[in-house]
Amino acid sequence: MDRKYEYEVQLEWKQERRGILSSLVLESEIEVATPPEFSKGIAGLWSAEHLFVASVCTCYMSTFLSVAEGACIDFSGFSCGSLGELAMKDGNLVVQEITLSPKVIISDRHLIAKAFKIMDVAGRKCMISNSIKSRVSIAPTVKLSDDK
Numbered sequence: 001m002d003r004k005y006e007y008e009v010q011l012e013w014k015q016e017r018r019g020i021l022s023s024l025v026l027e028s029e030i031e032v033a034t035p036p037e038f039s040k041g042i043a044g045l046w047s048a049e050h051l052f053v054a055s056v057c058t059c060y061m062s063t064f065l066s067v068a069e070g071a072c073i074d075f076s077g078f079s080c081g082s083l084g085e086l087a088m089k090d091g092n093l094v095v096q097e098i099t100l101s102p103k104v105i106i107s108d109r110h111l112i113a114k115a116f117k118i119m120d121v122a123g124r125k126c127m128i129s130n131s132i133k134s135r136v137s138i139a140p141t142v143k144l145s146d147d148k
Contacts (some may be wrong), residue, residue: 017042021051049095053084056098056136059128064102067121073114076145077105084134095134103141115142 013019017034034040035047057080068075080102087096100123104115119140123129129136 016040018045021046049084049086052095053082053098056126056128056132056134057082057100060100060102060122060126060138063126064104064119064122067118067125071114071118073106073111073118074108075104075106075115077103077143079103095132097135097137098129099137099139101139101141103143105143105145107145109144112142112144116140 007023008025009021009023011019011021011032017040019032021030021032030051031045032051033042033045033047035049036043041047061078061080064078080100082101083099084095085097085099086093088094089096102119102122104119106112106115119138119142123136123138126136
């Protein structure tokens with residue numbers, strides 16, 4: 001890759017343990033805070049921990065969509081849950097593992113194996129997953145659109 005990509009964000013502290021995350025190139029802002037599990041944390045707002053896990057999940061979706069398009073597979077739905085687990089390592093709190101639970105909905109049962117393969121490739125090619133120290137595991141599901 002010869003091209004350099006840059007993504008700039010700004011954070012402005014507001015009060016207590018909360019701030020506003022923004023970017024000059026984006027329309028919306030995100031109110032963020034220390035999560036309630038930590039001292040003086042605030043419930044109900046996005047935290048760095050949520051955003052970290054969300055970045056892996058979002059990148060996985062983008063990678064899946066790109067790989068699926070290249071593989072010419074028809075699907076009618078995609079969703080992905082994600083769970084980040086924190087643990088102490090060498091005296092520091094780290095995001096030890098992120099588990100992604102992608103679900104793809106297809107209408108042709110003959111494409112089930114192909115859908116699983118695409119989800120596997122997306123997991124291996126996800127740029128954010130490949131850039132972090134945390135272990136990323138994937139628990140994929142494929143559903144047929146006529147399944148209830």
